[in-house]
Amino acid sequence: MEFFKIDKVFDFMSKRLPFLGLSGLLVIASIVLLFTKGLNFGIDFAGGTVVQVQYEQKAPIEKIRNTLEGTKYENSTITEFGSPQEVVIRIKGSSSNLANDIGDEMHKLLDSTGNFEVRRVDMVGPKVGGELREKGLMALGLSLVVILIYVSFRFEWRFAVASILALAHDVTIALGAISLFNIEVNLDILAAILTILGYSLNDTIIVFDRIREGVQISKESILDKVVNESVSKTLSRTTLTSLTTFFVVITLFLFGGEIIHGFAFTMLVGIVVGTYSSIFIAASFLVQLKFSIANFKAKEAEKLKRQKEKEKMRAMYEQGTV
Incomplete structure (x- = not known):
């Protein structure tokens, strides 16, 4: 075609x-x-935590932001993820001061925002x-x-x-x-x-x-x-x-x-x-x-000449004349 x-x-x-x-x-x-x-830079390079939450109804993003206001997660980035029912909460920076089970802690904090489940929690340290x-x-x-x-x-x-x-x-x-x-x-x-x-x-x-x-x-x-x-x-x-x-x-x-x-x-x-x-x-x-086309052709001609000389020497060697 x-x-x-x-x-x-x-x-x-x-x-x-x-x-x-x-x-x-x-x-x-x-x-x-x-x-x-x-x-x-995302969590992979900056370090931090990703929490994926799925609601039974449309995720109340503004309500989630207001709920996290005043907590150690207040600077989190909250975005819709794939469908209106799912959101991702990205917490950048060091995660060393976070609770061991951040999923349970997030579940308690967001309890008033509706029925949901925490589907994923990923943590990456700043050093990593x-x-x-x-x-x-x-x-x-x-x-x-x-x-x-x-x-x-x-x-x-x-x-x-x-x-x-x-x-x-x-x-x-x-x-x-x-x-x-x-x-x-x-x-x-x-x-x-x-x-x-x-x-x-x-x-x-x-x-x-x-x-x-x-x-x-x-x-x-x-x-x-x-x-x-x-x-x-x-x-x-x-x-x-x-x-x-x-x-x-x-x-x-x-x-x-x-x-x-x-x-x-x-x-x-x-x-x-x-x-x-x-x-x-x-x-x-x-x-x-x-x-330069002229220089390139000259180099190619010289290369071809050397190759032919090598082939000639090899043929003479194989025939025992060298």
């Missing part, structure tokens, strides 16, 4: 500066949001939360380093730098959206960010592979034209893959319930931004880094 004509070449590179400018503005806005508003946050950032950093090494080995250093810049672009904008919409950052969000890295890298590698192939077989010496041809050839594949994934994730976002809402939202942003960067940004970075 083709959304775009195979022989149609779109002139992406003539518009690369406006697209890079737009991306620059989005990245700067995201960084400003991260430094001013910050991220809303800090360790999870540190290891999450380490996992993100190591992922970028490994990707840089892999792409450098498979392609050329300019491809590697361009792919890392594109990935940093995608992740920064995704984090900016998370901050803007006050999405709670937990282990699910970390998983979504790492998934975005893999998804975006996959698209970028396919585009770069086609560019390398185009450089090798094309008689064209102008990089912009080779990039336009290569990106145009992958356009249908990129569009189909992105739309298929997008429809699955938006279904999760709309019908998956509160528990998966943050993950699905992050994935939606990542898919849109990752597809955009694979088509318009990654290759633009490659052009901006002054990748």
